[in-house]
Amino acid sequence: MLGLVWDGLELAPQEAIELRTPVGDxxxxEVDVAGLCHSDLKPIDGDIPQELPVILGHEAVGRVVARGPSATIPLGQRVVMTVLRPCGQCADCLAGRRIRCRATATPPASPFSRDGRSIAQFVRLGAFARRTLVSESQVIPVGDDLSDEIMAMISCATVTAFGAVEERARVEAGESVMITGAGGIGLNAIIAARAAGARRVAVFDINPRKEDIARRCGATDFVLSSDRPISDVALELEPDGFDAVLECVGMPALLEQAVRSLAxxxxxxxxxxxxxxxxxxxxIRxxxxxxxxxxxxxxxxDPWTMIPRLVERCTxxxxxxxxxVSKTVIPSEIQELVAELRSGSLERGFIDFRQES
Ligand SMILES: [Zn+2]
Ligand SMILES: [Zn+2]
Incomplete structure (x- = not known):
């Protein structure tokens, strides 16, 4: 079957990838559509250690086509997947905090190989392949209402952004929210903040092309970051400071200025x-x-409860x-999609794996 393999030099489609036979759970x-996310670029950029070669991809939607003897999910069921692989037995799992299960930290052996050589499975998912093999604990059944692109995005960027806004920042109606970085998560966070009733959602980005999409998602202010500290601009907008800041870039300097921007x-x-x-x-003061x-x-x-709830809210x-959702391509067009994501000309790009099966 076909998979998109990063071998340390290029990210390209490869044929004849084999998937091991399912055992246990x-x-x-069978992946229909997978989203391309900035996290997929991290192994390419060497930001996170990764065994090579690897099949990237971690937000995807598809259907169950085979299962091990102890898995019970029906064949044909439409599912999204999660990188979490909870054990179901530790104190956190039993208390309903599957997101904190430590078992997730231990990756299982990769199910992918080619010519007898193992190909790593990115974050226990490896969704840039026509088929992938995961634990039953990693699949979340979904209905047929939403498009493949939206379903794939909900499983990662959307659930992360909504969780950050609603569960972590606990944004309330009438509050002011600042978001740094208008990428996939930042843009979803704008939608989440507006849905929570934020009166002001100020978005900071270095790319002027992001203004239009940020405003379409509900941003009330768009600030093109310059040499000025963002906290100076933030305190001009909200002299008492912002109630919540979502730092979506991952830059220490921004984080420090984010603290300065707080009410x-x-x-x-x-x-x-x-x-x-x-x-x-x-x-510290x-x-x-x-x-x-x-x-x-x-x-x-908990993605098993949050994803179905988000689907309901969309429906x-x-x-x-x-x-x-900006664009869907076929697997052989992956390099163009990566280039567009890097240049910021693309919000969320998707790969349709049905086209080369
Ligand atoms: Zn992602
Ligand atoms: Zn556990």
Whole structure:
């Protein structure tokens, strides 16, 4: 079968990739559409350690086409997948906090190989392939109402952004929200903040092309970042400071300025992944007056409950994620899609794997 393989030099489609036979609670998912996310570029850029070669991709929708003897999900069921692989037995799992299960940290052996050589599976998913094999605990059944693109995006960028806004920042109606970085998560966070009733959503980005889409998602202000510290601009907009800041870039300097931009009682949520070893120079007194800095792992929410809820809200017309879907390509066009994502000319790009099966 076909998969998109990053071998350390290029990201390109390869044929004749084999998937091992499902055993135990394995589930084989035939991927229809997968989204391209900035996290997929991290192994390419060397930002995170990754065994090579690897099949990238981690937000996808498809159907169950095979399963191991102890898996019970029906064949043909439409599903999205999650990188989380909870054990179901530890204290966190039993308390309903599957997002904190440590078992997720131990990757299983990759199911992919080619000519007898193993190909790694990115974050236990490897969704840039016509078929992938995951644990039954990683699949979330979904209905047929929403498009493949929106479903794929909900499974990662949307659930992360909504979790960060609703569960971590706990944005309330009438509050002011600042978002740094208008990428896939930042744009979803704008929609989430408006849905929570934020009166002001100010978005900061270095790319002027992002203004239009940011405003279409509901941003009230768009600030083109310059050499000026963003906290100076923020405090001009909101002299008392912002109630919540979502730092979606993962830059230590921005995080420090985000803290300076806070109102009393304000919360900064770290959504963007900073580089390994990055430290934060911070005047501790700036956290007085009940300000806080919050880490956030994938939205800090349980995707098995949050994803179906988001789907319902989209189906009911409460949320419109349509503006974020910019383009769908066939697997051989992956390099163009990556280039467009890097240049910022693309919001969310998708790969349709049905076209080359
Ligand atoms: Zn993602
Ligand atoms: Zn567990």
């Amino acid at each position: 394995d589930v084989v998912v 009393w009682g304000g919360r900064v949520v770290i959504v963007g992944l900073p580089p390994h070893g990055a430290v934060l120079p911070l005047e 700036s956290l007085f007056n009940d300000r806080s800095i919050l880490g956030c792992r994938m939205g800090s929410v 009911a017309g409460e949320l419109d994620l349509g503006p974020l």
